[in-house]
Amino acid sequence: MTTGTNTRLSATGFPDFLQNPEPAQNGRRALHLIFQMNALPIEAGGRIYELDWIYSVVCAGLNRPVHLHLESNVKMNDSLTVLLFDPPTPDWFLDMRNEGIVNFGALHMGDETFSLNRDWYSAGPDYIFRNYYNGEISQQGPAVHYLPLGMKSGFGTIPASMLPRADTRKYLCNFIGSKRGNRQEMLTVVEQSGLACFISADKQWADPQALHVITYRNLLVESVFTLAPHGNNPESLRLYEALEAGSIPIVQSVADRNMDFLGIGLGPNPIPTVAHWSELPELIHNLTASPEKLLTLQRDVISWWQHRKRGIQAMVRSIVDSSFERVHGDGA
Structure with missing residues (x-):
């Protein structure tokens, strides 16, 4: 595997700067946006439609760098993990917490009939975004936030x-x-x-x-x-x-x-x-x-x-920024 002369790999196979990220040039730490599935559109052999919406619209108001990880079965500090249906393992997020990983959230996709297991909501993530509004689920705790479905990848945004x-x-x-x-x-x-x-x-x-x-x-x-x-x-x-x-x-x-x-x-x-x-x-x-x-x-x-889009971006920014600040201090 060629990594370049100036890039050292950690034991996990990821560059050290991803494991221990330094503050970005604008003083803001980077968010790692991890897709725990093949994030290509379904007709291209992938499993979801909404990568563009999540990456280019929902995260557009963050005012911090975003590293995009596709099909990355990894656990990282300062991360937002996008899930389709279920976590990779039932205790995925609890394990992250027990392993000392900090400042991580989840975006839960695919629970359109409200029949999926959601016990993990209270077992680790600092915050949770989820598709498909349900008032009772949203009241499970202040960390659960509804996020609209958005558009399919390739549709784009139109001025x-x-x-x-x-x-x-x-x-x-x-x-x-x-x-x-x-x-x-x-x-x-x-x-x-x-x-x-x-x-x-x-x-x-x-x-x-x-x-x-x-x-x-x-x-x-x-x-x-x-x-x-x-x-x-x-x-x-x-x-x-x-x-x-x-x-x-x-x-x-x-x-x-x-x-x-x-x-x-x-x-x-x-x-x-x-x-x-x-x-x-x-x-x-x-x-x-x-x-x-x-x-x-x-x-x-x-x-x-x-x-509505501006409101979505402001909500996501507020929640993500608050999580960074709790762990890394003001302005993180």
Whole structure:
């Protein structure tokens, strides 16, 4: 293995500066972002879609260096470990604590039905971010924080100034996804009502033959509305991808307030909602009856999403900075 003439490897096989990192030039210590899975998109042989979202959006407000570790089955100081479903071992984080490792958190992905083991939440990490909002889980302790799903890798972030006006877009609405959950009801309503929607619902989840992410993104950018029905959970990547594309999402209301991920202390949001998909034709008719009101709604949705992203980044920065300061002192 070639390591370079100036790089000494520790016993773990990692360079010494990763095991005992010095403060960065701006005076801030680096965070080690460790993915405990193949973080390539699923259609590329990996296991998740959201590396870009986590690395380039969620961590973008940290104001400290971030070392990205892919498929790294390691334990490190000053780290945030991203997990899909379960830790590498049941006592992974407890072992980290017992081994003297400090200042580490976890980002828990994949618990969309709230059926995974979460006993490790109280067994080690200084803080935990998790996808899929559940009020009861969030109340397990002050260290558990909800983090939205975000967009799939390759979708990218789009400056709001580049987003086309709703009244210039090619498609009235779209749905691109599988027919899980009650989505067939929605598709039947669209077909019977004659709504001019772009529909692609003939592929299963993560089918490698599905639309490429760039084609998919462009379809959302050219759609006034994006239909965002429930799947295994009320939350979906599709919702956030629509928001990023400036396409007004239409979502189902969440009957269980314990799972209301859009209403968790953020104030009112402008996202149109239906209780049943039979309401969709009338809702779209009302929203498009006035071009001026439609453009105002689009601007409100785009503004809300920009504010929401800044809020996510501020929350993550505050939690990570607080953990660094507890261990390394102010300004770490």
